[in-house]
Amino acid sequence: xxxxxxxxxFLVTGAAGGxxxxxxxxxxxxxxxVVATDIADNVHELAKxxxxxKIVTAVGDVSKSADVEKIFSTGEAKFGPIESLINNAGYMxxxxxxxxxxxxxxxxxxxxxxxxxxxAKRALPNMLKAGKGSITATGSISSVVGLPSQAxxxxxxxAVLQFVRQLAVEYAGNGIRVNAVxxxxxxxxxxxxxLAGLPDPEAGAKAVxxxxxxxxxxxxxxxxxxxxxxxSDNAAFITGHILMVDGGYVAG
Ligand SMILES: NC(=O)c1ccc[n+]([C@@H]2O[C@H](COP(=O)([O-])OP(=O)(O)OC[C@H]3O[C@@H](n4cnc5c(N)ncnc54)[C@H](O)[C@@H]3O)[C@@H](O)[C@H]2O)c1
Numbered sequence: 688x689x690x691x692x693x694x695x696x697f698l699v700t701g702a703a704g705g706x707x708x709x710x711x712x713x714x715x716x717x718x719x720x721v722v723a724t725d726i727a728d729n730v731h732e733l734a735k736x737x738x739x740x741k742i743v744t745a746v747g748d749v750s751k752s753a754d755v756e757k758i759f760s761t762g763e764a765k766f767g768p769i770e771s772l773i774n775n776a777g778y779m780x781x782x783x784x785x786x787x788x789x790x791x792x793x794x795x796x797x798x799x800x801x802x803x804x805x806x807a808k809r810a811l812p813n814m815l816k817a818g819k820g821s822i823t824a825t826g827s828i829s830s831v832v833g834l835p836s837q838a839x840x841x842x843x844x845x846a847v848l849q850f851v852r853q854l855a856v857e858y859a860g861n862g863i864r865v866n867a868v869x870x871x872x873x874x875x876x877x878x879x880x881x882l883a884g885l886p887d888p889e890a891g892a893k894a895v896x897x898x899x900x901x902x903x904x905x906x907x908x909x910x911x912x913x914x915x916x917x918x919s920d921n922a923a924f925i926t927g928h929i930l931m932v933d934g935g936y937v938a939g
Contacts, residue, residue: 689921690717690718691919691920692714692717692719692919693717693718693719694718694719694720694741695719695720695770695771695919696719696720696722696762696766696767696768696769696770696771697719697720697721697722697769697770697771697772697773697918698721698722698724698758698759698762698769698771698772698773698806698810699711699714699722699724699773699775700724700725700749700772700773700774700775700776700806701725701775701777701825702723702725702733702744702775703723703725703727703729703730703732703733704725704727704775704776704875704877705873705874705875705876705877705878705907706775706825706870706873706875706907706910706911706914707725707776708733709907709908709911710773710775710914710915711723711733711737711740711742712737712908713911713912714915715737715740715741718741719741720742720765721740721741721742721743722742722743722744722745722758722759722761722762722765722766722769723743723744723745724744724745724746724747724758724762725746726746726747726748726749727746728746730744730745730746731744731746741766743761743762743766745757745761745762749802749805750797750798750801750802750805751805752805755805755806755809756809759809759810763813768813768814768816768817769810769814769820770814770817770820770821771820771821771823771918771919772806772810772820772821772822772823773823773824773825773914773915773918774802774806774807774822774823774824774825775824775825775914776798776802777798777799777825777844777877778794778795778798778799779795779840779881780794780795780839780840781836781837781840781881781884782836782837782838782839783835783836783838784838787838792838792839794839795840795842795843796839796842796843796846798843799840799843799844799846799847800843800846800847800850803824803847803850804850807822807854807865810822811858811863814858814861814862815858815863817862818861818862819862819863820863820864821863821864821866821918821919821922822851822854822865822866823866823867823914823917823918824847824850824851824865824866824867824868825847825867825868825870825910825914826844826847826848826851826867826869826870826929827840827844827869827870828869828871828931828933828936828937829841829844829845830844830845830847830848830867830869830929831848831869831929831931831937832936832937847867848867848869848929851865851866851867851927851929852927855927855928856927859926859927864922864923864925864926865926865927866917866918866925866926866927866928866929866930867917867928867930868910868914868917868929868930868931868932869929869930869931869932869933869937870905870931870932870933871898871904871931871932871933871934871936872895872896872898872904872905873904873906873907873910874904874905874906874907875907878895878904898936899933899934899935899936900934900936900938900939901934901935902934903934904934905933905934909932910932913930913932916930917930
């Protein structure tokens with residue numbers, strides 16, 4: 688990747704998950720400094736898995752401001768100000784609206800939209816001071832199309848995309864770019880959990896693949912590559928954009 692990532696300081700949320708781990712792998716292979724964070728303790732295993740990497744791990748819930756502060760402080764103490772935020776943590780409850788409780792709605796909106804607000808807000812002051820930076824979010828096909836049994840999830844990922852556009856416009860003059868990736872189904876524990884909740888997981892898997900014109904789902908590295916491209920200076924004139932990584936899903 689033409690050295691654009693070397694020594695650049697990234698903070699990656701949801702780093703212990705399928706896509707997050709790939710982001711961390713690819714970034715550290717290119718010499719970036721990475722603050723890898725997740726609510727799951729096993730995020731610490733990344734430091735062992737990539738022993739030669741410039742990496743610091745932090746456990747915390749990105750939907751809570753005190754945890755976000757702790758995570759950013761840990762990262763800044765090790766590497767200095769965060770230059771690129773990859774806001775990738777995500778949470779889904781697969782239900783239609785009439786089945787969704789108030790608590791479930793709040794959990795999904797908090798997990799996907801509020802967490803992005805908190806992380807972006809915490810990242811911005813240093814980016815404004817530096818006059819540059821990038822914020823990149825993992826959206827979804829659910830950011831742009833309605834999907835059955837994803838009421839709160841579609842609302843939350845739609846919010847992520849609109850937030851990306853708003854931030855892009857607000858901070859374009861400050862050298863800060865803000866973008867999203869919109870994946871279709873990805874082969875991660877997130878998808879496994881979703882399929883396991885269906886009455887017939889095998890038929891569900893086939894239906895999910897068939898819904899994508901390319902008749903498959905994404906591997907996590909394919910989504911990570913798109914996120915890293917948008918976050919890097921290789922995308923220097925791209926802002927307010929959602930890059931679909933969906934095998935043609937929303938093209939139809
Ligand atoms: N897998 C898919 O089919 C799919 C499709 C479209 C979009 N996405 C999005 O991709 C992103 C990555 O998901 P994934 O597929 O790697 O799933 P994953 O479940 O493997 O990883 C998500 C990670 O986010 C972490 N996380 C969730 N809530 C958190 C919180 N409040 N604080 C800190 N960490 C938290 C989880 O612990 C987990 O490690 C998510 O934003 C998800 O919504 C996934």
